[in-house]
Amino acid sequence: MTDATATPLRMPPRTLLFTLLGVSTMTIMASATITPALPGMEQHFAATPNAALLVRLVLTLPGLAIMLAAPLLARLSGRAGRVRVLTAGLVLYVFGGGSGLVLDWLPGLLAGRAVLGAGIAAIMVTSTALLADHYPASEHGRVLGLQGAAMGFGGVVALLLGGVLADLSWRGPFAVYLLAVPMVVLVLRFVPEAPKSPTAPGRPQRTPRLFGLYALMFLGVVVFYTVPTQAPFWLGAVTGTGPVVVGVLIAALNLVMTLVGLNFRRLRARWDFRVLAAVLFAAYAAGLVALGLAGGIWTAALGMLITGVGIGLQNPVMNGWVVASVDPAARTRALGMLTSALFLGQFASPLLAQPVVNAVGLGNTFVLAGALGLVISVVLVFLRGRATSDSPTA
Numbered sequence: 001m002t003d004a005t006a007t008p009l010r011m012p013p014r015t016l017l018f019t020l021l022g023v024s025t026m027t028i029m030a031s032a033t034i035t036p037a038l039p040g041m042e043q044h045f046a047a048t049p050n051a052a053l054l055v056r057l058v059l060t061l062p063g064l065a066i067m068l069a070a071p072l073l074a075r076l077s078g079r080a081g082r083v084r085v086l087t088a089g090l091v092l093y094v095f096g097g098g099s100g101l102v103l104d105w106l107p108g109l110l111a112g113r114a115v116l117g118a119g120i121a122a123i124m125v126t127s128t129a130l131l132a133d134h135y136p137a138s139e140h141g142r143v144l145g146l147q148g149a150a151m152g153f154g155g156v157v158a159l160l161l162g163g164v165l166a167d168l169s170w171r172g173p174f175a176v177y178l179l180a181v182p183m184v185v186l187v188l189r190f191v192p193e194a195p196k197s198p199t200a201p202g203r204p205q206r207t208p209r210l211f212g213l214y215a216l217m218f219l220g221v222v223v224f225y226t227v228p229t230q231a232p233f234w235l236g237a238v239t240g241t242g243p244v245v246v247g248v249l250i251a252a253l254n255l256v257m258t259l260v261g262l263n264f265r266r267l268r269a270r271w272d273f274r275v276l277a278a279v280l281f282a283a284y285a286a287g288l289v290a291l292g293l294a295g296g297i298w299t300a301a302l303g304m305l306i307t308g309v310g311i312g313l314q315n316p317v318m319n320g321w322v323v324a325s326v327d328p329a330a331r332t333r334a335l336g337m338l339t340s341a342l343f344l345g346q347f348a349s350p351l352l353a354q355p356v357v358n359a360v361g362l363g364n365t366f367v368l369a370g371a372l373g374l375v376i377s378v379v380l381v382f383l384r385g386r387a388t389s390d391s392p393t394a
Contacts, residue, residue, distance in 0.1 A: 011132045015190040017143065023086065023127045023183050024147045025154030026093060030062060030120050033162040033176045034100070040170030048106050055106070058113055060347075065117025066124070067343040073118070074125040080132070082126040082332060083193045089122025090184045097177025109310040116177070124339045129331040132323045133194035140323060145264025152257030152312060159251050184256025194328075209325055214341040216277065217318050219376055221345025222352060223284050224311055226369045227253070227304070229350045231291065234362040239297040249301055253308040259341055260312025267313075273321040276313060278380040283310035284373035292366030303366075310373075 005220030040239060042055045077085035096115030103109045131143045158176065228250070235246045267276060286309030294300035326334045356365045 010125075013190070015186075016134060016192075017131075017146070019183070019186040019190045020127050020131050021146055021150040023090070023123055023187065025150050025157075026090070026180055026183065026366055027124050027127075028151040028154040029158040029176060029179075030093075030097065030116065031059060033158045034173045035059065035159075036163045036166035037170040037173045037292075040166060044170055045106050051106065054110065057110060061113045062120060063343045063346050065114045066121040067117045067340045067347065069121040070125055070292050070336040070339040070343075071333070072336075074332040074334075074339075077122075077126055077129070077332045078119060078329065081129050081193050083187065083191055083293040085122050085332075086130065086191070087184060087187055089119045089126065089204050090180045090187065092116070092119030093123065093180045094119075094177060094184070095181070098174060100174030101171050121336075121339060125332050125336040128319050128323070128335050130194065132331055133328060137324070140320055141268030141316075142265040144320045144323075145261045145268070147261070147315040147319075148264060148312060149261025150257045151315065152254045152259075152261055154350070155254035155257070156251050159247060159254070163247070193293055196377035210322065210337070213318060213322055213325070214337055216376075217314075217338055217341040218319070218345040218348075219372070220281065220284070220310075220314050221375045222349045223281070223288070223369050223376075224307065225346050226288065226347035226353050226366060227307055230353060230357065230365065231304070231315045233301055234291070234366065237362070238300055245297070249304050252301070253304050253311065256305050257312035258307030260309055261316060264313070264316045265268050268316075268320070273317055273324070274380055274383065276317045277321070278312040278377045280313035280317060281373045281377035281380065282311070283307065285370040285377060288366045288370030288373065292363045292370065294363075 019203065041058065045051045045055060048054065070205055073085055073089070093116050093259065096112045096117070096119055099112030099115070100109055103112060128144070128147065131147060132140055135143050149360065160172040161176055165175060231250075232246050235249065239245060271279075279387055283306055287303045287305070289303070290306060291300055291303030294303055322334045322338050323331055353365055353369070356368060360368070
């Protein structure tokens, strides 16, 4: 068996790994960073018509841009090169994200957020593909797990740093996007384009499986995204605490995500992707049901932490499963579609959840979301994998 990206058996330099992990943290920081600034931003633009709606779009518009841009940028990276698209994405990230430091016109700020979304899409589809390109298949579990851990840690940093800077000014959190400037330098210095690998004979692209994985990502995000969109309201009602405790619980969830990522290599060595996907949906089921039935802070906290296990598994499992299902040349295209499915799930989750909340209440909505997670987990347990590429050593 030969693979141009895996021979000789010599690991890439750590600077390449650390750079790509640092780049990956940029994606998770994008939305969480400015959340604490929204009240101050709404007050600043109070005289603008429909300011309340437009300010909330500042938070959600990047997700729509990512959903639309990811497949196009993935295709472009196949022609122009992944490193070039990654570098361009970081530049868009700096200018689009940093526009909030200087713009005083709300429509212009929204345009900047759309540019930011395009930058995030470029980063997401190329950073994972480059990790898979530069490391042999036997190392994918380790490096994709480390990527998930880095993203979880980045979420904690973004929440804390965004809150501190928002106390100074509503523009303060936008300065965090400037952290991508040194990332551009590091990418140009330490991340080469990987040699092209020949297509492995007898290894089809498994389009039906890919569509199944995109659907699985979509459903997973619909289920877990009830936490960031609905949990702050539910936790306040159940625990009787304020935003500080809610913020601590969300930060703890991100820490669990980090710990799962750090241990993903061991999990991947023991179980295949189908089993790990069943475990992540089972974690969603247990965590969300515990959260929905909580009568106090400790049960709610337990539910949040269990849900964090599922969130920690989702990105490395789904990214790894897609990478293992396609040839190297098709990685960015497949990951671009997976990224679109992720953000389509984010967009759809509150739209699907709100009618349920209105009908049965917040607590029962979490229970029903957990029940959906359980159904998906049971289906995955009884499905029989037909390919060999999702064995622990693939």
